[in-house]
Amino acid sequence: MRPIPPGAVAVIFVSQRSAADPEGYAAAAVAMEAAAAAYPGYLGLHGTRGPDGFGVTVSYWVDEAAAQAWRDDAAHRAIRDRGRDIWYDWYDLQVATVTRAYDWKRV
Amino acid sequence: MRPIPPGAVAVIFVSQRSAADPEGYAAAAVAMEAAAAAYPGYLGLHGTRGPDGFGVTVSYWVDEAAAQAWRDDAAHRAIRDRGRDIWYDWYDLQVATVTRAYDWKRV
Numbered sequence: 001m002r003p004i005p006p007g008a009v010a011v012i013f014v015s016q017r018s019a020a021d022p023e024g025y026a027a028a029a030v031a032m033e034a035a036a037a038a039y040p041g042y043l044g045l046h047g048t049r050g051p052d053g054f055g056v057t058v059s060y061w062v063d064e065a066a067a068q069a070w071r072d073d074a075a076h077r078a079i080r081d082r083g084r085d086i087w088y089d090w091y092d093l094q095v096a097t098v099t100r101a102y103d104w105k106r107v
Numbered sequence: 108m109r110p111i112p113p114g115a116v117a118v119i120f121v122s123q124r125s126a127a128d129p130e131g132y133a134a135a136a137v138a139m140e141a142a143a144a145a146y147p148g149y150l151g152l153h154g155t156r157g158p159d160g161f162g163v164t165v166s167y168w169v170d171e172a173a174a175q176a177w178r179d180d181a182a183h184r185a186i187r188d189r190g191r192d193i194w195y196d197w198y199d200l201q202v203a204t205v206t207r208a209y210d211w212k213r214v
């Protein structure tokens with residue numbers, strides 16, 4: 001992923017999966033990541049989920065307008081409804097504006 | 108964790124663990140989480156790491172000054188040096204200001 005520039009928007013999604021419908025969830029996760037990546041202003045996504053179903057995913061957008069356009073995407077809205085119906089026990093979501101960023105890699 | 112208020116600072120730490128020193132890393136992670144939690148202005152932490160060593164951790168602070176005080180903590184600095192020496196292959200870190208937040212829980 002390219003470095004995240006100051007002024008970018010980070011959407012932090014912290015969630016607890018239910019035990020329900022692992023196949024449906026996995027298929028939707030792949031589809032939504034591909035759909036997000038095709039959206040204008042998408043900078044990237046980092047996420048992981050443990051075997052206990054607890055996950056943290058951060059998607060990065062060039063600005064608020066880009067993040068909000070993806071939020072308002074009709075297919076994304078429908079999938080979020082399904083998430084509340086079936087796939088999640090709870091989630092916390094924060095939208096935040098990046099003020100500074102650092103990358104480090106072993107050389 | 109209590110809800111994250113607008114204006115709070117989220118420190119997003121995305122990292123790839125090396126295979127080295129799992130016991131030392133685990134002990135340091137527990138110690139650093141406890142030390143952070145004792146710092147003024149700490150709001151909470153969410154994180155998870157997969158079996159592949161890839162992890163996403165977000166710590167939340169009441170404001171920039173609180174996040175920077177923890178960044179400047181001497182023990183935390185020493186542990187970060189050790190992280191670059193031994194525990195991580197790479198990491199990305201972003202500091203971001205929360206503009207809005209949502210919580211949802213199945214009722």
